[in-house]
Amino acid sequence: MWYGITAVPMSQWSWAMTRVPREREDPEYRLLAPLSRSELRAEVWNAHSVKEFLQHPNSMPAGPLGRWILQHGGLASVRHYLSELQLGARQKRLLDAHLDHPDASVDTYCGAAGLAKSAFHNQRNALAEMLANHLNVWQLDEPKMPDEAALIYGNPPAAPELVIGRDHDLQGIKRLIGIAKPAVGHSSPPALTILSGWPGVGKTTLAAVLAHDQDIRVAFPDGVLWLSVGQNPNIFAKLSIWARPLGIEAANAQTVDELKGLLRAKLRGKRMLLVIDDVWEARDVFNFRLGECQCAMLITTRVQEVIFHLEPPPHNARIYSLSVLDGDRGIEILSRLAPTVVANYPDKSRELVGALEGLPLALRVAGLLLNAEAKIGLNMFGLLGELINGVKIIDAPVPPELTTLMAEVPSTVAALLQRSITYLPPRTQACFARLGALAPEPATFALDAMRDVWELADPVPMVRELIGRGLLEPVGEQRFHMHAVLHKLANSLLRE
Ligand SMILES: Nc1ncnc2c1ncn2[C@@H]1O[C@H](COP(=O)(O)OP(=O)(O)OP(=O)(O)O)[C@@H](O)[C@H]1O
Ligand SMILES: [Mg+2]
Incomplete structure (x- = not known):
């Protein structure tokens, strides 16, 4: 039978x-x-x-x-x-x-x-239609079952291939999410954790590592829901990305609130990790937060204002500030990507890591450029010098994996960084650019110097705004640091 x-x-x-x-x-x-x-x-x-x-x-x-x-x-x-x-x-x-x-x-x-399979196929087609400008990301012919070990839904990136020096951070974030505790999200209110840091420091990469992590898999047996938010998101369209995997027809909802209600009902009793990547406005956290549901939430943002809104009660978000990599880890990235260059020019390579202030994005871009040019036998010493001094790094194309890591993919590093600038009021943009005139080594500026270069009687509100937008950080004694790569951007904007 x-x-x-x-x-x-x-x-x-x-x-x-x-x-x-x-x-x-x-x-x-x-x-x-x-x-x-x-x-x-x-x-x-x-x-x-x-x-x-x-x-x-x-x-x-x-x-x-x-x-x-x-x-x-x-x-x-x-x-x-x-x-x-x-x-x-x-x-x-x-x-x-x-x-x-x-x-x-x-x-x-x-x-x-x-x-x-055919339902999945249909869903994939529907998504592809929605993301028409990302069609190349979707393989439309072969429905693909997910990774055996991972249940990751929404629009998640693949597990990153190259991740250097983040074990400690991974553990730190897991602690904040609370997965070390026995009953995740049952008795205590669901955790809201924010992963913040400079543009290109590796927030999305680390969140992707986490989404594919075995401990997360165990702590959140119903899986991970991923959403790349980006600037000015269409909330309904974004939430719809979660609807299908949860078995909801988004078309059954007329409004964002109705759709959220359907999602909330589906998530009730589920233990999932909701990753909201690349948030630019605190209000978007509320747009995507599904109150009552017992799921932990991880947000990544380069915008400090999101933290200012969410850290204090009643939200009590837990903050993890992701730092740049130290010199050894920086050299490790370069060695993995351009081994012969680092072997032949160890001192210059170290100098480059210092000039890029350990920013993974810049190191990755530099490594790819160096490797490509080493293969055609060009003068590496000259290129290393250009990368250290000039705008070469910010005019370079973004690394290929960003096509899956980001919702909207800029073509150059400059365009990627400028996402932080173009949404600012024109006056703030101008003040940011003027900081490119100040000496970069290292790019820490005194309040007085900023007052002069901005020609403002009181520079404090502008400083506060730039800190809020994640473009400056206070380092004490009325001094403020701008990441070297952002400083290169400011400098190039000034020259325009
Ligand atoms: N630990 C790492 N080791 C190697 N490469 C890394 C690491 N972290 C990030 N990268 C690379 O740096 C680039 C930028 O990373 P990612 O997009 O995660 O940064 P981000 O902080 O999310 O930036 P944004 O503020 O633009 O969202 C990617 O190409 C990624 O592959
Ligand atoms: Mg990101």
């Missing part, structure tokens, strides 16, 4: 079920959906018990499977349901093959593989 049961890995099953649209909530779906719950996984649906159940359909299995059958109308009803299912030859073969491996865990769903 065979039933319409297909063996699939658990992660694919739970993932696939989230993609079956709401209107497909037919008896088939409703009956088998609870099977995706992880507590039933290892114990119940191992090959042995499935085989036993199929061979002795009148005996009630013990343990969680028995309880599950009772919850679903008892043995007779489950058997009746099973007997009505269509059985395909392929499914029989799959089950056969699976049962021949007694150690394999069998997670089941009935005849819905094609359905789930």
Whole structure:
């Protein structure tokens, strides 16, 4: 006797079920959906018990499977349901093959593989349409099941390939998110954690590492929801990115609030990590925050004002400031990307890491440039000098992985950094550019110097604004630091 049961890995099953649209909530779906719950996984649906159940359909299995059958109308009803299912030859073969491996865990769903895949396919097409300018990111032909180990939904980046020197930070953020504590998000209010730092310091990269991390997987068994927000987001369109994976038809909602209500209802009781990447305005955190839901939330932003709004009560956001990399880690990035250059010019390479003040974005760009030019045998000493002194670094193209790390991908480093400038009032933009006239080594400025260069009687409000926008940081004694790479940008804007 065979039933319409297909063996699939658990992660694919739970993932696939989230993609079956709401209107497909037919008896088939409703009956088998609870099977995706992880507590039933290892114990119940191992090959042995499935085989036993199929061979002795009148005996009630013990343990969680028995309880599950009772919850679903008892043995007779489950058997009746099973007997009505269509059985395909392929499914029989799959089950056969699976049962021949007694150690394999069998997670089941009935005849819905094609359905789930086509639902995913449709969803991917819909998303691709929405993200028309990112079409190249989506591979439209082959529906792809997610990474076995990770349940990451929304528009997440892939796990970054090159991440140097962030183990300590990773642990620090995990502590803030609270995953060291036993019951995540159950008794205490859900945690709101902000990862902040200079543009290009690696906030998104680290959040992506976290999203793919095994500890996160365990602490948030229902997965990670990712959203790249960017500037001036369309809230409804952005929230819709979360709707499909949670089994919601965004079209059923008329307003943002309605859509949030649907999402909230779906998330109730779920343990998920919500990553909101690249936030520019504190209000966007509220737009994407789904109150009542017991999920932890991680936000990345280069804008300090977001922190000023969210750190104090009642929000009590926990802040993690991501620092630039130290000299050794900086050299490690360059060595990985341009090994012969670093081997041949160790001192100059160190000087470059110093000039770029350990900013991963700039180091990555420099490493790619050096490697490309080393291959065609150009004078590396000259290029190293240009990278250290000039605007070469900010005019360079952005690294290729940013096409998956960011919502809107600028073409050059300058364009990427200028996202912090172009949304400022013209007067603030001008004051930022004028700081390019001050001596850069290192770019820490006294209040008096800024007063002079800005020709303002009271420079403090402007200083405050630039700090709020993440373009200056206080270093004590009325002095303020601008990252060397931002200073290069200011300098180039001034020359324009
Ligand atoms: N630890 C690291 N090791 C190697 N490369 C890194 C590291 N962190 C970041 N990068 C690289 O630096 C670049 C910028 O990283 P990322 O986009 O994560 O920065 P960000 O802080 O999110 O910037 P933004 O403020 O623009 O959002 C990427 O190309 C990324 O691959
Ligand atoms: Mg980012």
